[in-house]
Amino acid sequence: MVVDDLKKIDIATGSEADKLAATIKNALDKKHLLVIIGRCSVDYEGRGKSRLESGDRIVIVKQDGSVLVHRPVGFAPVNWQPGSARITIRVTGGRGLELVSVRASPREILRVVFEDVYIVIVGFGLSDAGEFTMYVDEEELKNIIEKEPSLVEEGLRIVEREYRIGDFYVDFYAKDKMNNDVLIEVKDEKAGVGSVVQLYKYLLEAQRRNMKVRGILVSVGFSREAAMLAEKLGIKRVEINPKEIYAKYIEEKRTGEKSLERFFSGKNDN
Template sequence: MRLVIAECSVDYVGRLKAHLPRAVRLLMVKADGSVLVHSDGGSYKPLNWMSPPARLHVGPSEEEDPDVEEVWTVQAAKTDDRLVVRVHAKHHDSEHELGVDPGLIKDGVEADLQRLLAEQMDVLGPGYNLVRREYPTAIGPVDLLARDGAGHTVAVELKRRGDIDGVEQLTRYLELLNRDPLLAPVRGIFAAQQIRPQARVLAVDRGIDCVTLDYDAMRGVDDSAGRLF
C-alpha cells in the first residue's frame, strides 16, 4: 500500500462528475489497484475513489498552472471513468507491504444469519438467487450479492441490530457496485433481526429495502404452535 499526504485537487470524470478543490488530503493506493482520496474527517468514507480494475499513471504536469507538480490519472479498465488528481505539494510518501488479510471474522449470530439467509433466499422474496457470499469491493465485502426474480442485482447487508451506520455502509457499497456496468443497476436490502426506526427512515429515503429476520424461524427452532399471535 502506498500512502501519500499531499496538497491536491481531484476530479472524477465519467458517468458522474465531481470536483474536490485544492486541499491537503490522504491519497491511498492499494495493491488491488484501487485509489482512494481521504480527508481528515468524515470517518472512514473516502471523498472519492476509483475501484479496481484500474490503471494508475503518474506523470509530470503539462498544464499551464505552475503550482501543479504532477498529475495522477486513474483510468477504469471497463469504462471511460477516470480519477484525475493534481498534486501541488507532497508532505509524505511511503509504501508498506501488508501481506494477505485473513478477512473480517463476524460474531456467531451475524455469521449464522449470513449462512442461513444464503440458504433461504426466499426470505427476501420469491425468485431470489444467491450470486456470492462476501462479494469483494474496494472498501470491504458485501455480505450477500443476489439476483431478484426479475434478474436484477441486489446487495444485502446483514446485521443483528440495524442502525444508521449499517445503512451508511450499504450505501457506500451500492455507490461502488453501481459503477460496474456488469452489475448495475444494483439496489440494496438492509436485513437485521431488529432495525432501529431512524435506520429504517434513512434506508427508505435512499431507496433501500428493509427486511426483519426471524433468527429462530430461520434456524428451524421457532415454535409457531406455541405462539399467542
C-alpha cells in the first residue's frame, strides 16, 4: 500500500514470501531505497569470514547498492557491504527470503537469510543534494598525529606533546628519521601568515637553546602569503582534508585498516 501523506514511500507487510520478494526485487531493479525489518541471520565471506546468528534486524539497501545490517540498538551497522554490488533476492525452501549482495573486487559476499519479515519499506524518487560539513577539531587532529606521526612525515617520532620552549608551548616536539629536532604546529583552519610567524618564533627560541631544529606546519590549507613565507623561512607545510580524515579515522577504528595517509600531503620539504 502507498501511504497517502508520504508519496515517496511504499510499505509492504504480510506473510506471503512471493509477494514480499517481488516487492523487494522491484525496488532493487529500480535502485530504490529499501528497508527490511525482520528476523534474520547474516553470513559474510571475503577478506575474512563472519557469522551472525538469528535476531531481529533492520536491513537497509541504499540507492547505490550499499547494504547495512543494524541491530535494534547501537548506531553502527553490525554488517555492511559497500555500493556497486550485485544484489539478488529469492524465496528459500523454508519460505523465508534470502538477500545476497556480491561485490566483485575485492570479492565479498554478504548473505542475509530472513526467517520472518515484519515490514518492507521502499523509498522511491529520493534525492539529497545537501552538502554535509563535518570537521575534525584541532584536538582530534593532534590525537591522530600523536598516534600516527608518519602521516605527517615518514620516520617521524613524537617525543612530547605541548612542549614548552621558554614562554611558548608548541603542539609537538618530535625527532625525524635523522634524529633532528622537529617542532610541529597543527591548525584546524586555513593557515595565514600569523600561523607561520608563530611557528617561526618557536624555532628561533629553540635555536637560542642550541637545538638543531626545523618546523612543520600542519593545516587544512594555506593562504598564498603563508605558503610563500613558509618556503622562505624553511618551514615544511603539510596540508590535510579534515572532513575526509575524520571519516577515514572512524572507519579505521572500526575495520583496523590503514587508509589515512592519502589525506596528508607534504609540501616544500626543506
